[in-house]
Amino acid sequence: xxxxxxxxxxxxxxxxFGVGGGTVLVPMLIFLLAFGEREATGTSLAAIVIIGAYxxxxxxxxxxxxxxxxxxxxxxxxxxxxxxAAVQQRIxxxxxxxxxxxxxxxxxxxxxx
Amino acid sequence: xxxxxxxALGFLGGMLGGLVGVGGGVLFVPALVIFLDQTQVKxxxxxxxAIVFVAALGAYRQYGYGNVRVRDGLVMGGMGVLGVVGGVxxxxxxxxxxxxxxxxxxxxxxxxxxxxxxxxxxxPPATDRxxxxx
Numbered sequence: 001x002x003x004x005x006x007x008x009x010x011x012x013x014x015x016x017f018g019v020g021g022g023t024v025l026v027p028m029l030i031f032l033l034a035f036g037e038r039e040a041t042g043t044s045l046a047a048i049v050i051i052g053a054y055x056x057x058x059x060x061x062x063x064x065x066x067x068x069x070x071x072x073x074x075x076x077x078x079x080x081x082x083x084x085a086a087v088q089q090r091i092x093x094x095x096x097x098x099x100x101x102x103x104x105x106x107x108x109x110x111x112x113x
Numbered sequence: 114x115x116x117x118x119x120x121a122l123g124f125l126g127g128m129l130g131g132l133v134g135v136g137g138g139v140l141f142v143p144a145l146v147i148f149l150d151q152t153q154v155k156x157x158x159x160x161x162x163a164i165v166f167v168a169a170l171g172a173y174r175q176y177g178y179g180n181v182r183v184r185d186g187l188v189m190g191g192m193g194v195l196g197v198v199g200g201v202x203x204x205x206x207x208x209x210x211x212x213x214x215x216x217x218x219x220x221x222x223x224x225x226x227x228x229x230x231x232x233x234x235x236x237p238p239a240t241d242r243x244x245x246x247x
Contacts, residue, residue, distance in 0.1 A: 003185055007192030014193065015200025017216055021193055022135030027223045035182075041134025042175030043186045048136045048168040050190025055161045055197060064158030069119075069149050073141050074163030076120040077127030081171040084131020089178050094231045100133045104224035107139060108217040 002032050011051050021051045023107055026100060037093040037100075119148040123163070130171045136164035 006028040010021040022044045029040035059065050088096060122144035126137030138160045145156035175181050204212075 003188050004192050007189030008196040008199075010189060011193030011196025011198075012200040013196075013216065015197035015202075016204045016212060017200075019138070019216075022130075022133075023139075023220070025189060025193075026134045027227065031226070038175075038178070038180045039182065041132075042172065042178070042180030043182045043189070044134035045130065045136075045168045045172040045175060046181050046183065046186025047189035047193055049165060049172060050187065051193035051197060052136060052161050052165040052168060054194045056158070056165055059158035059161060062158070064155045065162050066151065066155065066159045067162065069145060069151065070159045070162035072116060072149070073119055073123035073126070073144050073160070074166050076124035077130070077137055077141070077163060077167045078170050080124040080127025080129075081131040081137070081167050082127075082174055084128040085171055085174040085178065086131070087128075088132050094234065096133060097227045097231050101224040101227040103129070103133055103135065103139065104220040104227075108220040108224075110139070111213045111217040111220070 006032060007047060010047065014051060014055070017111065019107060021048050023104065027104075030097075037096040038088060041088070041096065115148040119144045122148070126163075127167050127171075130167050131174070134171075136160075136168050138164055 006025060009028065010025040013019060013024045014021040022041075025044040025047055026040045029035040029043060030037065035043065056065060122140050123137075126140035126144070129135060129140065130137040138157070141160035141163050142153075142156045145151040145159055146153060149156075151159060172181055172186070176183070
């Protein structure tokens with residue numbers, strides 16, 4: 001039940017503010033469902049695939065997606081995500097929490113300014 | 114040069130995805146706006162496409178590490194699609210500024226909670242076990 005709510009809210013905020021669903025999904029999994037940090041981040045990525053795919057198709061219909069530029073940013077990002085996930089396995093879960101808190105502060109700053 | 118800078122931000126965005134479980138859009142969007150001259154709307158749309166592939170590979174790697182509850186992820190993703198539809202409808206209907214500020218405050222509150230939780234966990238609990246027991 002909570003899972004359904006978390007998924008809906010994640011998508012809702014994603015559609016409302018254009019922030020990635022992960023910003024909402026990860027803390028809710030940790031606080032409401034007692035996921036460990038690594039599990040929360042891994043499971044969040046799986047959900048983002050589906051939410052992002054829907055969003056991409058929707059935006060592509062309006063002609064807003066530039067696949068060349070998506071590749072330009074996305075291909076280096078593929079290397080980044082593999083490296084990031086590998087590093088994450090070697091650091092304490094608390095460090096993951098603190099990095100996430102920093103990301104939230106940055107997101108808040110971006111929204112305010 | 115702009116391409117190199119955009120690619121570098123892309124790499125960092127992906128890194129963030131692997132580290133904290135977000136799609137990386139928080140860096141993809143500025144990369145597209147600043148270095149590739151995209152409008153905000155087009156940047157967000159293009160960023161979404163990159164996010165799908167990054168999140169897919171990230172989820173696959175995290176699955177290998179035993180960190181993905183597949184069923185939970187799929188359920189959240191499915192419900193998330195419904196949420197997106199609702200969120201977009203409301204974003205088009207009401208003034209964005211107030212909502213943005215409210216969400217910013219929410220982000221700060223959650224960040225504070227996460228930090229508090231870490232601080233609490235690193236302090237030894239006052240009554241760990243009953244006296245006399247090993």
